[in-house]
Amino acid sequence: MTISDKIYSLTHSQETLTTALAASPTSSPGHLVKTLYEDHHKKPIASGGYLETLMGVLDRSNANDTQPMPSLEPTQADLDCAAECGKFGSRPSDLFLKIYCDVLAVLETNSWAGVVSPPLLGSRGVVNLSIISVIPDIIQHHYDCIVRAESEVFLATNFWQASKSASKICDALVELSRRAMTRGKKVVVKMMYDRANLKMLRESHLLVDDAEMASDEIKLPKRSDMPGLDFELVNFHQPVFGTFHCKFLIVDRKMALLNSNNIQDRPNVEMMVHLEGPIVDSLYDTALISWFRPMHPPLPLLDTRYRPPEGGYKFGIDNEYATTWNLDGSKGAELFNNVGQDAGGLHDGEEGKEKSTSSGALNARIPFISGAYQTITEHLNAGDQPETRASIQYEPPTSSADEYTPHILHAPHGECPMVLVNRAPNGKPGNQNSALHNAQDAAWLAGLKYAQRKVFIQSPTFNAAPVVDGILNAVRRGIECTLYIDVGFNDGGEALPGQGGTNEEVSKTMFAQLTGEEKEKLRLYWYTGKDQIKPINASAQKRNCHVKLMIIDDSVGIVGNGNQDTQSWYHSQEVNVMIDNPTVCQEWLDGIRGNQNTHLHELQKDGIYRDKDGNPLTDSTGVGSGFRGTVKGIQGSIARVRGKGGF
Numbered sequence: 001m002t003i004s005d006k007i008y009s010l011t012h013s014q015e016t017l018t019t020a021l022a023a024s025p026t027s028s029p030g031h032l033v034k035t036l037y038e039d040h041h042k043k044p045i046a047s048g049g050y051l052e053t054l055m056g057v058l059d060r061s062n063a064n065d066t067q068p069m070p071s072l073e074p075t076q077a078d079l080d081c082a083a084e085c086g087k088f089g090s091r092p093s094d095l096f097l098k099i100y101c102d103v104l105a106v107l108e109t110n111s112w113a114g115v116v117s118p119p120l121l122g123s124r125g126v127v128n129l130s131i132i133s134v135i136p137d138i139i140q141h142h143y144d145c146i147v148r149a150e151s152e153v154f155l156a157t158n159f160w161q162a163s164k165s166a167s168k169i170c171d172a173l174v175e176l177s178r179r180a181m182t183r184g185k186k187v188v189v190k191m192m193y194d195r196a197n198l199k200m201l202r203e204s205h206l207l208v209d210d211a212e213m214a215s216d217e218i219k220l221p222k223r224s225d226m227p228g229l230d231f232e233l234v235n236f237h238q239p240v241f242g243t244f245h246c247k248f249l250i251v252d253r254k255m256a257l258l259n260s261n262n263i264q265d266r267p268n269v270e271m272m273v274h275l276e277g278p279i280v281d282s283l284y285d286t287a288l289i290s291w292f293r294p295m296h297p298p299l300p301l302l303d304t305r306y307r308p309p310e311g312g313y314k315f316g317i318d319n320e321y322a323t324t325w326n327l328d329g330s331k332g333a334e335l336f337n338n339v340g341q342d343a344g345g346l347h348d349g350e351e352g353k354e355k356s357t358s359s360g361a362l363n364a365r366i367p368f369i370s371g372a373y374q375t376i377t378e379h380l381n382a383g384d385q386p387e388t389r390a391s392i393q394y395e396p397p398t399s400s401a402d403e404y405t406p407h408i409l410h411a412p413h414g415e416c417p418m419v420l421v422n423r424a425p426n427g428k429p430g431n432q433n434s435a436l437h438n439a440q441d442a443a444w445l446a447g448l449k450y451a452q453r454k455v456f457i458q459s460p461t462f463n464a465a466p467v468v469d470g471i472l473n474a475v476r477r478g479i480e481c482t483l484y485i486d487v488g489f490n491d492g493g494e495a496l497p498g499q500g501g502t503n504e505e506v507s508k509t510m511f512a513q514l515t516g517e518e519k520e521k522l523r524l525y526w527y528t529g530k531d532q533i534k535p536i537n538a539s540a541q542k543r544n545c546h547v548k549l550m551i552i553d554d555s556v557g558i559v560g561n562g563n564q565d566t567q568s569w570y571h572s573q574e575v576n577v578m579i580d581n582p583t584v585c586q587e588w589l590d591g592i593r594g595n596q597n598t599h600l601h602e603l604q605k606d607g608i609y610r611d612k613d614g615n616p617l618t619d620s621t622g623v624g625s626g627f628r629g630t631v632k633g634i635q636g637s638i639a640r641v642r643g644k645g646g647f
Contacts, residue, residue, distance in 0.1 A: 003081045007107050007118075010037060011085040016117035018285045022303035030205075030292035037111040037118070073450070074101040086122015087278060092417035095450060096556050096580040100419055102446035103439045114439035115422040115573065116286045121439070124415040125277025126313050127584050128255075129326060131270075132547065132591045133406030134383030135261050137325070137370050138272045139165045144323045145251050146172040147179065151300050152188045154250040154287045158243065158561075160193040161264035162219040164384075169263055170221050173229065180228030188230045188299055192290060193263075194237045194244035201239075205292045208233040230297050236290065238573070242425030245572035246290065247561050248283060253301045254309075255321060256283045258560050258577055260548045265384035268546040269529075269596065273559055274321070275418075276313060279577065281306045282420045286575060316409040325371040329403035333368035365394065367404060376404050377531045380543065388542045390531035392597070401590070404530055408591045416581040419443070421558060425573035431498060435570040436466060440562055443578055447552040448474045456551040457564060458484040458527075458592060460544070463500025464569035472513060475521035484598045486545055487526040487609070488537035491623035493567075500566040502623060508607035519605040526609050526617075528597040534611055535601055537619040545596065548576075551589060555582040 020032045074082070079097040085104060086092075092100070100122060106113040107121075114121050131138050146153055146169070153176070160166060173189065180187045195217075199206055213220040213233065223231055236244045249257040256279070259272035275283075314320065317327065317335055327336050369379045377390040397403045423438035436442075448455060448470035455474060462468070462485045471481050491502045500506065507524055514522060526535035529543030538544045550558040560576030562568045579585075593599055603609045610616050 002075075003078060003085065003101065003104055004108060007104050008081065008085060010107055010111055010118035011104070011121060013037070013117075013119050016119055016285055017288055018117070018120075018281065018302065021288055021298075025298035025302055026294055028292065028294045029288040033112060033289065070102050070105050074098050086417065086419065087119075087124060088122060088417040089124040089415050090417070092580045093555060095452070095553055096417060096419075096578070098450040099443055099446040099552075099556065099578065102442045102449075103419060103421060106437050106439055106442050110437065112289070112424070113437060114420065115289055115424050115575075116282055116420050120282040120285050120420070122417070122419050123277070123279045123282050125275050125279035125418050126315075126413060126415055127273055127410050127579065127581070128276055128313065128315055128319050129274040129322070129410065130408040130588060130591065131272045131406060132408065132588075132595050133269060133370070134380060135165050135264075135266060135268060135270055136168075136382045137406055138257075138259055138261055138270055139168045139263070140323075140325050140370075141272065141274070141321075142249055142257065143168055143172040144325065145249060145255065145257065145321050147175045148321060149176055149187050149189075149251045150183075150185075151252050152190075153252075154190045154284070154299070156192045156244075156246045156248050156287065156290065157263045158194050158245045158247060159262040159264055160195070160218060161262075162217055163263075163265040165265050166219065166263050170219070173226055173231070174221055177226040177228035186228055186230050188297060189232070190287075190291065190295065190299065191231070191233045192236055192244065192246075193233075195235050196237065197235055200237055204236060204238050204242075206235040207293070208235050232296060234291060234293060236292070238425035238427040240427050240429060241567070241571040242427035243567070243572040244290070244425060245561050245568065246286075246575045248287075248575055250280065250284055250287060253280055253284055253304060253306055256280045258283070258575060260546050260561060266544070266546070267383050267385035267388075267541050268544045269380075269383070269527075271547040271549060271559065273577070274319075275577065277308070277415050277418075278306050279418045279420065282418075283575070286420065286422060290573070313412070313415075315412040323371070326407045326409065327371055328369050328405040328407050329367060330400050332405070332407075336368065336371070365396075369404065370406060375531075379404075379406070380529060380531060385542050392531060392533040394531070402594065404595060405591070406595055408587055410584060410587055413581065413583060416579055416584070418580070419578045421560075421576045421578050423562070423572070423574055426571045431465075431566060431570045440574055440576055441466065441569055443558055443576070444550060444562075444564075445470055447550055447556065447558065448479075451479050451552045453553050454480040454482065455553075456482045456484075456549070456589065458545070458547045458549045459564040460486045460489040460527075460538070460546050460548075461494055461563050461565035462503055463494055463506045464564055464566045465500065466569055467564045468500075468506060468510060471522070472510060475514065475518050478521065480521050480523065482523045482525070484525050484527055484545070484547075484592070484596075486538045487535050487617065488539045488619075488621050489544065491539065491621040494565065495623045498566065502621075504607075504620065507603055511605055511607040516605075524603045524607070525598045526601055526603065528601045530596050532597060535609065535617060537617065537621060539621045540619060545598075547592070549588065549592070551585050554585055554589070556580055557585045557588060559588075 082097045256275045261270035421439040421443040423440040426435045527545040528535045536543045558578045561574040
């Protein structure tokens with residue numbers, strides 16, 4: 001492909017939605033985008049309800065108005081040009097630039113196809129911390145970041161459900177309010193979620209009133225209980241299928257958390273990354289686009305760009321947002337003993353200290369996990385599965401590198417190239433090719449297309465036709481593709497017509513299309529908990545995994561909210577970041593391997609899992625194509641809307 005003058009101009013513009021809103025803070029972000037880059041404008045996110053969606057379905061005039069995905073590999077001149085189309089700080093790798101070229105191509109017909117202002121698409125930053133663990137660990141870090149806010153907080157989640165996880169966020173808001181009142185300066189808090197509401201017949205972005213906030217399903221604090229906050233909440237869904245599937249947190253334009261989990265209790269292992277650097281401004285811009293409505297009051301830092309911390313980026317326990325909860329394993333225990341006993345704990349880590357010192361001494365049977373001495377099973381059961389028992393005997397690790405360490409304290413590193421690869425919601429029924437024309441899908445496809453050696457993917461579901469074809473094409477050209485997928489995850493919803501089928505169906509179909517030699521390049525595994533001897537069907541709600549990660553050639557990683565299923569590829573709004581850093585990618589891979597037993601449970605080359613005695617799993621849901629599957633799928637879809645399904 002050749003990067004056009006138009007794309008080059010867009011990415012070099014001095015104007016973004018954030019700067020436009022800073023100049024007119026009482027305006028609607030959704031309306032401002034109509035005047036930005038208006039020579040080639042398209043709405044990034046519609047504001048209307050079902051009527052607008054219906055008119056869009058009836059109007060087929062733009063169903064195929066997108067440029068085809070690039071088919072030729074970028075030339076060296078293309079890569080040189082792409083390197084100039086992002087504020088990367090240093091030249092990215094050729095692999096990263098090739099993928100970025102395909103991402104840039106989606107801007108040709110839609111300037112907002114990345115759900116971020118084009119000048120902020122390519123950026124840079126650092127990954128200070130990653131968490132690959134149960135939801136309480138990730139929510140604890142949300143708490144630790146929220147309570148340290150000084151000016152503003154933006155919190156986005158797909159689903160919010162009254163739960164232990166939600167209560168922890170509520171506690172953070174109340175504590176933040178208390179601190180703000182002590183300082184004498186209010187903090188502005190904006191929050192978004194996606195809950196079905198009949199009012200969306202008229203409008204897709206709804207302000208949530210006090211009555212809904214206090215309802216049994218939500219149970220947010222009353223505004224009177226948060227006097228130190230200017231709190232505003234929007235409920236967003238683009239009818240019919242355009243789910244707001246984003247999950248992120250931005251605090252004071254200083255840091256951002258990008259995660260796979262919703263704010264609810266689920267028996268899931270999830271993934272979160274803590275980001276700092278100019279990439280935070282890119283996520284901030286996406287947040288404004290998603291909000292759409294005028295803000296009352298506006299965010300106070302609209303005209304304050306990201307500023308690196310004094311003295312440079314801090315990693316590990318030296319980071320200002322770190323607490324003793326972030327410590328795991330023998331190294332963590334040693335650090336805890338050095339810093340956790342200080343007066344007041346470390347950066348609000350008193351709760352972790354109190355829990356740890358009351359739990360006994362570290363020994364070979366009870367490792368140090370997340371600021372506490374506890375067994376791995378106890379730790380995993382904190383993810384809303386208290387009755388699950390270990391089925392494999394714990395073996396102490398032979399070295400610290402083999403320890404169960406859900407918190408990945410990344411090695412110090414400089415700013416690395418990053419690209420925000422998002423997609424806007426698409427409410428239209430059906431899976432039109434035009435719905436693939438976005439930064440997220442383009443990045444995934446390009447990763448598969450340009451890989452030279454290997455691709456790793458972990459996702460709860462895997463059935464979208466483009467990624468299935470992409471994997472098959474990759475293995476046919478000799479690329480080793482490793483897939484970590486959940487057996488039985490959301491089988492009911494995935495069995496619906498047009499949704500791609502269950503993971504078990506897809507695994508068999510994929511292997512059936514490959515030759516014997518090609519099958520050796522496809523390595524498919526069912527997710528298995530760290531304390532389990534074999535996979536457990538996700539329908540049992542005991543040991544599930546909701547991680548969403550792609551790593552290409554051990555050097556380029558894409559992480560965020562997007563699943564590898566039909567809903568994510570064609571309909572949901574999602575946020576992902578692509579990074580160019582082999583060290584961080586290796587630390588992620590080490591964390592994935594160390595915190596689960598999935599690598600021990602590969603499917604055989606007919607797409608069926610059998611244990612060491614040759615027996616297949618006996619706990620399959622049995623959901624598949626046909627009438628029964630459709631009925632189960634409808635039930636599953638209803639459960640999703642009510643927050644009880646597999647998003």
